[in-house]
Amino acid sequence: MITLKQVQKSYFNTATPLQVLKGIDMHVAEGEFVSIMGSSGSGKSTLLNILGILDDYDSGSYELAGTLVKNLSQTTAARYRNRFLGFVFQSFNLLPFKTAQENVALPLYYQKVSRSKRNQIALEYLDKVGIRDWAHHLPAELSGGQKQRVAIARALISKPRVVLADEPTGALDSVTSQEVINLFRQINRDEKLTMLVVTHENEVAAQTDRIIRLKDGQILLNE
Amino acid sequence: MFELDKWQEIWGTITRNKLRTFLTMFGVFWGIFMLMIMLGSGKGLENGVMDGFNGVSKNAVFVWGQTTTMAYGGLLPGRFVEMSNADVAAIKAGCKNLDILSPRNQLGGWRGGNLVTRKGKTSPFTVYGDYSEIAFIQSFKITSGRFLNPFDLSENRKVAVIGDQVAKILFDSTEVPIGDYIYIKGVYFQVIGTFKTLQQGGDAERESNSIYVPFTTFQKAFNYGDDVSWFCMTPKEGYSAEALESEVKAMLSSRLRIHPDDSNAIGAWNTEKEFNKLNGLFSGIGAFVWVVGIGTLLAGIIGVSNIMLIVVKERTREIGIRKALGATPWSITSLILQEAVVITTLAGYTGLVLGIGLMEGLNIMLQGQETEMFKRPEINLQIAFASLVVIVFGGLLAGLIPARKAASITPIEALRNE
Numbered sequence: 001m002i003t004l005k006q007v008q009k010s011y012f013n014t015a016t017p018l019q020v021l022k023g024i025d026m027h028v029a030e031g032e033f034v035s036i037m038g039s040s041g042s043g044k045s046t047l048l049n050i051l052g053i054l055d056d057y058d059s060g061s062y063e064l065a066g067t068l069v070k071n072l073s074q075t076t077a078a079r080y081r082n083r084f085l086g087f088v089f090q091s092f093n094l095l096p097f098k099t100a101q102e103n104v105a106l107p108l109y110y111q112k113v114s115r116s117k118r119n120q121i122a123l124e125y126l127d128k129v130g131i132r133d134w135a136h137h138l139p140a141e142l143s144g145g146q147k148q149r150v151a152i153a154r155a156l157i158s159k160p161r162v163v164l165a166d167e168p169t170g171a172l173d174s175v176t177s178q179e180v181i182n183l184f185r186q187i188n189r190d191e192k193l194t195m196l197v198v199t200h201e202n203e204v205a206a207q208t209d210r211i212i213r214l215k216d217g218q219i220l221l222n223e
Numbered sequence: 224m225f226e227l228d229k230w231q232e233i234w235g236t237i238t239r240n241k242l243r244t245f246l247t248m249f250g251v252f253w254g255i256f257m258l259m260i261m262l263g264s265g266k267g268l269e270n271g272v273m274d275g276f277n278g279v280s281k282n283a284v285f286v287w288g289q290t291t292t293m294a295y296g297g298l299l300p301g302r303f304v305e306m307s308n309a310d311v312a313a314i315k316a317g318c319k320n321l322d323i324l325s326p327r328n329q330l331g332g333w334r335g336g337n338l339v340t341r342k343g344k345t346s347p348f349t350v351y352g353d354y355s356e357i358a359f360i361q362s363f364k365i366t367s368g369r370f371l372n373p374f375d376l377s378e379n380r381k382v383a384v385i386g387d388q389v390a391k392i393l394f395d396s397t398e399v400p401i402g403d404y405i406y407i408k409g410v411y412f413q414v415i416g417t418f419k420t421l422q423q424g425g426d427a428e429r430e431s432n433s434i435y436v437p438f439t440t441f442q443k444a445f446n447y448g449d450d451v452s453w454f455c456m457t458p459k460e461g462y463s464a465e466a467l468e469s470e471v472k473a474m475l476s477s478r479l480r481i482h483p484d485d486s487n488a489i490g491a492w493n494t495e496k497e498f499n500k501l502n503g504l505f506s507g508i509g510a511f512v513w514v515v516g517i518g519t520l521l522a523g524i525i526g527v528s529n530i531m532l533i534v535v536k537e538r539t540r541e542i543g544i545r546k547a548l549g550a551t552p553w554s555i556t557s558l559i560l561q562e563a564v565v566i567t568t569l570a571g572y573t574g575l576v577l578g579i580g581l582m583e584g585l586n587i588m589l590q591g592q593e594t595e596m597f598k599r600p601e602i603n604l605q606i607a608f609a610s611l612v613v614i615v616f617g618g619l620l621a622g623l624i625p626a627r628k629a630a631s632i633t634p635i636e637a638l639r640n641e
């Protein structure tokens with residue numbers, strides 16, 4: 001599903017060019033549930049940005065679902081993100097003035113799905129993550145765990161090929177974290193969905209199929 | 224681009240911060256509102272002043288004799304310049320771009336009053352000796368009977384055309400003035416017509432208290448001999464009154480033995496010069512209104528642009544999220560642009576409607592009132608529509624910079640955990 005070959009990335013906006021990724025080779029098969037670990041500065045956020053088509057890379061190649069992702073225009077990148085990828089963030093990133101249902105429906109808005117239809121689909125997905133009753137609540141009225149469930153529903157609604165999660169449990173207590181991980185696991189099993197989770201928590205990483213460890217912009221371990 | 228969903232998005236963002244939206248809109252609203260008020264008032268002032276030219280043709284020239292100040296041709300200075308019938312004939316024959324020449328006399332001189340009697344009622348009025356051509360220079364409406372005709376002049380008829388105020392004072396409301404007689408300085412004149420002046424203000428006051436008798440009769444009846452008090456003239460189509468004035472002055476100077484450089488000997492006044500002066504004044508006022516109006520509008524639009532920039536800054540995270548979820552740069556750009564256009568158009572249109580409404584209200588209030596300097600404030604519909612186009616365009620302009628800024632937001636920066 002995901003194939004990276006010698007991907008390199010440097011930042012030039014500092015005084016001296018900073019090479020963040022020094023040639024990453026990795027492969028994630030369809031339906032795999034993989035975690036990426038590494039200390040801060042290891043390049044894992046940059047890697048996730050590249051995987052999420054939020055950032056470009058300098059050299060190498062990145063194939064997503066058989067499509068080469070390189071030097072895309074902003075518009076094409078937006079379309080690929082919308083069709084191929086679902087995002088889950090540490091700080092949820094829900095729009096505060098929209099209800100849970102509207103937040104979940106947002107990716108479909110950019111697919112030009114009609115309002116009534118996308119709200120109905122959003123309701124199904126909220127049901128799937130177990131918070132259908134909270135559909136008409138604003139994010140501020142939800143607990144951290146509930147917010148992350150809304151975010152997961154939003155990531156799933158566009159039927160992506162890959163879900164990318166950036167520290168999805170970073171802002172949650174251990175009980176809620178476990179619930180979220182269980183939900184990920186369940187979705188991965190039921191939908192055969194490819195999942196990549198960036199985390200620094202060992203108990204989270206331990207529950208995934210495979211851990212990729214990054215250090216100083218290189219893959220240290222692929223176990 | 225204009226689907227319902229987007230409108231709901233825009234409505235949502237506009238109503239989320241009501242006070243700020245209101246203040247932003249007020250800037251544009253005020254700009255347009257003031258522009259409309261200034262345009263309307265300018266027009267009102269122009270109408271008021273230009274109406275003063277009603278009743279007098281806009282290229283009329285008046286020439287009269289004054290006192291010489293320079294010795295010339297063996298004559299001492301201080302001589303009073305007197306014009307005669309011979310000068311009238313000479314100018315009519317010699318002046319090529321002259322259209323109408325109507326010599327004029329007035330009993331008692333300029334603004335002189337004369338007691339006129341009729342059946343025991345006596346009142347002072349202005350009495351003019353006129354040719355029938357004066358009707359082409361000073362316009363009035365004949366309300367009954369007729370005006371002087373060439374036969375009245377050639378046969379020296381003792382007839383008079385009287386102003387509406389004269390008729391009102393000398394005749395009872397049940398009496399018919401036509402055919403009756405009025406007594407002016409020992410001579411009876413038969414009233415053949417009444418008129419209502421089309422002039423305004425003080426001129427109207429004087430004119431409605433006036434009596435016109437034939438010029439020829441006037442000279443004989445009141446012992447004027449050959450004397451002519453002043454000339455009323457208009458140039459031919461396409462010639463300027465200014466040129467006519469100087470041409471006639473030069474002809475008179477040589478005929479009456481006046482030093483060519485003696486600027487005091489012959490007095491002259493032409494409405495064209497006054498008209499042009501006022502025209503210039505009003506185009507100046509018009510330009511000023513536009514400069515100030517556009518300036519105010521621009522300030523409003525810049526205000527919108529500034530606020531939109533702040534809004535974009537505040538919504539960086541939201542825009543980042545939208546982009547991560549698949550929003551294209553154009554969808555973000557058009558969202559911001561549309562928002563700016565909606566705000567400016569809504570505010571501008573309100574200002575437009577209220578401004579025009581106020582001017583129309585003022586117009587209705589002023590109707591039927593005798594105001595001299597301010598009349599019929601109105602706003603040209605074309606200008607109103609042009610302003611609307613300017614507003615929408617201004618909105619686009621206001622949104623352009625913020626929209627480009629919004630489109631350039633990268634999701635990575637927007638979503639970086641603080």
